[in-house]
Amino acid sequence: MRLLQKTNRIYTLCATLLFLVGGVILFIRITGIIEEEAAEQLLSNEQRIALKLKLGQPYTELSPVIEITKLSKRRTEYIALKDTIFYDVFEGEMEKFLQVTSIRNINGQAYRLVLRQMLVEPKDYLGSIGLSLAVVLALLLLCLAVMNRVIYRKLWRPFYQGLASLKDFSVYQNSPLPLLESNIQEFTELNTAITNLTGKVRFDFHALKEFSENASHEMQTPLAVIQAKLDELLQDENLSEQQASRIQVAHTSVNKLARLNQTLLLLTKIENRQFIYTEAVDVRLMVERQLQDSEDFIQGKKLHINYTADTALTVMANPALVEILISNLLRNAIKHNIPNGDINIALTKYNLIISNPGKLFSHDPAQLFERFSKADPSSASLGLGLAIVKTICNIYGWQVKYETHQQIHFLQVGFSSDALL
Amino acid sequence: MKILLVEDELNLLKATAEYLRKEGYVCEEAATFAAAEDKMATYQYDIVILDITLPDGTGLDLLQQFKKEQPDAGVLIVSARNSLDDKLTGLDLGADDYITKPFFMAELNSRVNAIIRRRQFSGNSAIVYNEIEIIPDAMQVKVQGNQVELTKKEYDLLLYFITNKNRVLTKEAIAEHIWGDNADFADNFDFIYTHIKNLRRKIMQKGGTDYVQTIYGVGYKFTDR
Numbered sequence: 001m002r003l004l005q006k007t008n009r010i011y012t013l014c015a016t017l018l019f020l021v022g023g024v025i026l027f028i029r030i031t032g033i034i035e036e037e038a039a040e041q042l043l044s045n046e047q048r049i050a051l052k053l054k055l056g057q058p059y060t061e062l063s064p065v066i067e068i069t070k071l072s073k074r075r076t077e078y079i080a081l082k083d084t085i086f087y088d089v090f091e092g093e094m095e096k097f098l099q100v101t102s103i104r105n106i107n108g109q110a111y112r113l114v115l116r117q118m119l120v121e122p123k124d125y126l127g128s129i130g131l132s133l134a135v136v137l138a139l140l141l142l143c144l145a146v147m148n149r150v151i152y153r154k155l156w157r158p159f160y161q162g163l164a165s166l167k168d169f170s171v172y173q174n175s176p177l178p179l180l181e182s183n184i185q186e187f188t189e190l191n192t193a194i195t196n197l198t199g200k201v202r203f204d205f206h207a208l209k210e211f212s213e214n215a216s217h218e219m220q221t222p223l224a225v226i227q228a229k230l231d232e233l234l235q236d237e238n239l240s241e242q243q244a245s246r247i248q249v250a251h252t253s254v255n256k257l258a259r260l261n262q263t264l265l266l267l268t269k270i271e272n273r274q275f276i277y278t279e280a281v282d283v284r285l286m287v288e289r290q291l292q293d294s295e296d297f298i299q300g301k302k303l304h305i306n307y308t309a310d311t312a313l314t315v316m317a318n319p320a321l322v323e324i325l326i327s328n329l330l331r332n333a334i335k336h337n338i339p340n341g342d343i344n345i346a347l348t349k350y351n352l353i354i355s356n357p358g359k360l361f362s363h364d365p366a367q368l369f370e371r372f373s374k375a376d377p378s379s380a381s382l383g384l385g386l387a388i389v390k391t392i393c394n395i396y397g398w399q400v401k402y403e404t405h406q407q408i409h410f411l412q413v414g415f416s417s418d419a420l421l
Numbered sequence: 422m423k424i425l426l427v428e429d430e431l432n433l434l435k436a437t438a439e440y441l442r443k444e445g446y447v448c449e450e451a452a453t454f455a456a457a458e459d460k461m462a463t464y465q466y467d468i469v470i471l472d473i474t475l476p477d478g479t480g481l482d483l484l485q486q487f488k489k490e491q492p493d494a495g496v497l498i499v500s501a502r503n504s505l506d507d508k509l510t511g512l513d514l515g516a517d518d519y520i521t522k523p524f525f526m527a528e529l530n531s532r533v534n535a536i537i538r539r540r541q542f543s544g545n546s547a548i549v550y551n552e553i554e555i556i557p558d559a560m561q562v563k564v565q566g567n568q569v570e571l572t573k574k575e576y577d578l579l580l581y582f583i584t585n586k587n588r589v590l591t592k593e594a595i596a597e598h599i600w601g602d603n604a605d606f607a608d609n610f611d612f613i614y615t616h617i618k619n620l621r622r623k624i625m626q627k628g629g630t631d632y633v634q635t636i637y638g639v640g641y642k643f644t645d646r
Contacts, residue, residue: 248591
C-alpha cells in the first residue's frame with residue numbers, strides 16, 4: 001500500500017468516527033433542547049391560562065391541546081409533566097405529545113388543566129443531521145485527499161526521486177547517485193546516508209575490480225616468461241622422453257592458466273562495458289561464419305548441423321561481443337555433444353536457438369551460467385563459456401534460457417526487440 | 422634482419438631476444454621507453470617488437486614517433502591486455518600486427534616472418550626449403566616444381582612449420598596458430614593430427630620428403646636433420 005493511500009485511509013477512518021460521535025452528541029442535545037423548550041412553553045401556557053381563569057377572562061378549549069375541566073371539590077394543587085402517545089385526528093397517526101397536567105384552585109373553584117404539545121419526532125431530524133454531517137464529512141475527506149496529494153507531490157518529491165535513482169543504481173556506474181536537494185531535514189539526512197552508502201559501495205567495488213584486473217594483467221608477463229622458458233627447454237635435443245613429457249605437462253598447465261586469465265579479463269571487460277562501439281550486426285552472417293570456423297571440430301566429432309534461418313536477424317551491438325556470444329554457444333554445443341550427434345541451429349525473427357543431445361547436467365540448471373560450473377568437472381574446459389554468454393546478454397538486455405527435454409539441451413537467446421533493426 | 426625488442430620485463434626480454442638471435446636475427450634490447458626512444462633515434466631497424474605497457478610511457482606513443490622516423494620498418498605490438506581498443510589504435514597508428522601475452526615463441530616468430538615477407542619483399546619472394554617452395558603471394562606450394570593443392574589450414578601449417586623449422590612445436594602452439602581463439606575448443610588434438618597427416622600425404626605424393634617428426638607426448642618438429 002502506498003504511503004498516500006495509507007494516510008488517506010487513516011484520515012477517513014478517524015474523521016468518520018469523530019463525525020459519528022459528533023452526530024450522536026448533536027442528536028441527544030437537539031432532542032433535549034426540543035423537549036426542554038416544549039416543557040417550558042407548556043408550563044408558561046399553563047400559567048397564562050391559570051391567570052386568565054383568575055381574572056375571569058374567557059378561555060378557549062382546544063382538545064387535545066388545551067383541556068380545562070372544572071372539578072367538583074377542592075383538591076391539592078399539583079403540576080406534572082409527562083410524555084404521552086396520542087392519536088392525532090388530522091395527522092391520522094399516533095403522535096408523541098408532551099403533556100402538562102395540573103390541578104389549580106382558582107377563586108374557590110378547582111380546575112384540572114391539561115396542556116399538550118406535539119413533539120418533533122427524532123426520526124424526522126435524525127435524517128437531516130445524518131445527511132448534513134455526511135455531506136460535510138465527504139467534503140472534508142475530499143479536501144484532505146486533494147491536499148494530501150498536493151503535499152505529497154511537493155514534499156515527498158525528493159524521497160520518491162531518491163528512491164527511483166536508488167532502484168537504478170548499479171555498482172558499475174561512474175557518477176554518484178543523482179539525488180534531489182531538499183530543505184527538509186529528514187530527506188537531507190536520508191540523501192546524505194544514501195550518497196555515502198552508494199559511494200562506498202561503488203568505491204569498494206571499483207577497487208576490487210581494479211585489483212583483480214591489475215592482478216590479471218600483471219600475471220600475463222610472468223606467464224609469458226614461463227611459457228618462453230618451457231618452450232626453450234623443449235628444444236633441448238638431449239631430453240629424455242620422460243623429461244620432455246613432464247615439461248609438456250607444465251607447458252599445458254601454463255597455457256591453460258593463461259587462457260583462464262585472458263578469459264577472466266574478457267569477462268571483466270564486458271562487465272565494465274568497455275565494448276562501447278556498436279554497429280548493426282547481422283547475426284545470420286555471424287552464425288554462418290562461426291560454423292565455417294568450427295568446421296574442423298564439427299567434422300572431428302562427426303556432428304550433423306541442421307541450420308535454419310527464417311529471416312535475417314540484425315542487432316545493434318558490438319560485433320566482437322556478438323561473435324564471442326555465438327562462438328561460445330556453438331562451442332558449447334560441439335563440446336558437450338555426443339559423437340555423431342546433431343546440432344540444431346534455428347534463427348527466427350527474435351531468437352537464436354541452439355540445441356544438441358548430450359549428457360545431462362547434474363547440477364541445478366540455474367548454475368549453468370555461473371562461472372566455473374562445468375558439466376564434467378574433469379574436462380579441460382574452463383567453465384566460463386556460458387558465464388560469458390550470460391554477461392553479454394545482460395549488458396544488452398537479451399534473454400538467455402536453458403532447457404532440457406529428453407537429453408537434448410536447448411539454449412535460446414532472445415534478442416530484445418529494441419536491439420533489432 | 423635487425424630487430425629492436427622493447428619489453429620492460431627483463432626475464433621475458435632476455436628469453437625473447439635469445440630466441441630471436443637463435444633464429445638468426447640481429448636483436449637489440451630496450452627495457453624502458455627512454456632506452457627505446459634513444460635506440461630508435463640512433464639506429465635503423467627492420468622490425469620493432471613493442472610492448473605497449475612500459476613503466477615510463479606507453480608503447481603507442483613510441484609507435485607514433487617511430488613510424489614518423491622510420492616509416493618503412495615493421496612493427497609488432499605486444500600487449501598484456503587483450504584489448505580490442507589497443508589493437509585497433511595500434512593498427513591505426515601503423516603497426517603491422519598485434520600479439521597478446523603470453524604468447525608462444527613460435528607464434529612470435531611466425532608473425533615476425535609474416536611482417537618481413539610483407540614489408541621487405543612485398544610478398545613476392547618465395548620461401549624455399551629443400552624441394553618445397555612456397556609462394557606466399559599466391560598462397561601456392563610446389564614440391565619439386567609440381568604444384569600441391571593444399572587447404573587453407575594445411576597451407577598455414579606448412580608455412581608455420583617452415584618458419585619454425587628445427588624446433589619442437591607443441592600441439593597447443595600449433596592449435597593456437599591455426600585456430601586462434603578457437604584453439605581451446607580442442608579437448609584433444611586429433612584435429613591437428615588429421616591436418617598434419619593430410620599435409621604429409623600430399624607432399625609425399627608429389628615426391629617430397631616427410632620432414633615432420635612426431636615428438637611423442639609433446640608435439641611435432643619440422644626438420645631435415
